[in-house]
Amino acid sequence: MGLKIRLARAGAKKRPYYHIVVADSRSPRDGRFIEKLGSYNPMLPSDHADRVRLSAERITYWKSVGALPTERVAKFLGHAGLAPMPVYAEQPKQSAPKKKAQERAAAGG
Numbered sequence: 001m002g003l004k005i006r007l008a009r010a011g012a013k014k015r016p017y018y019h020i021v022v023a024d025s026r027s028p029r030d031g032r033f034i035e036k037l038g039s040y041n042p043m044l045p046s047d048h049a050d051r052v053r054l055s056a057e058r059i060t061y062w063k064s065v066g067a068l069p070t071e072r073v074a075k076f077l078g079h080a081g082l083a084p085m086p087v088y089a090e091q092p093k094q095s096a097p098k099k100k101a102q103e104r105a106a107a108g109g
Contacts, residue, residue, distance in 0.1 A: 002026075003067035005059065007040060008033060017041055020054065020073060022062045037062070040076065052076050 002025040009030055011017030018040040021033035038054040045051070059082055063069075069077055071086065078085035097105065 003062065003065065005037065005062060005067050005069040005073050007072060015043060022067050054080055054082065056082055
């Protein structure tokens with residue numbers, strides 16, 4: 001049984017609100033969970049105190065048991081100082097010229 005610390009959506013249409021929960025990785029996103037660990041309200045400004053609320057002692061317990069956070073939750077934990085900030089690989093730019101165009105530009109310019 002793989003445990004995940006992840007977001008479960010709540011709230012109305014076009015007014016999202018998320019609970020941070022620990023759940024079995026096989027259960028659906030908004031389905032059965034084991035425990036609520038906090039909440040995330042994306043409608044609030046990013047500097048607002050209630051945008052992300054976390055229960056620090058319960059999160060450290062579940063991480064010690066082996067629960068893995070998802071990417072978004074790992075980012076929240078990194079900002080709160082409960083885990084190291086996740087490192088993301090640099091994304092390629094799709095609008096960059098392709099190989100042949102770069103060769104033509106190098107030869108002609």
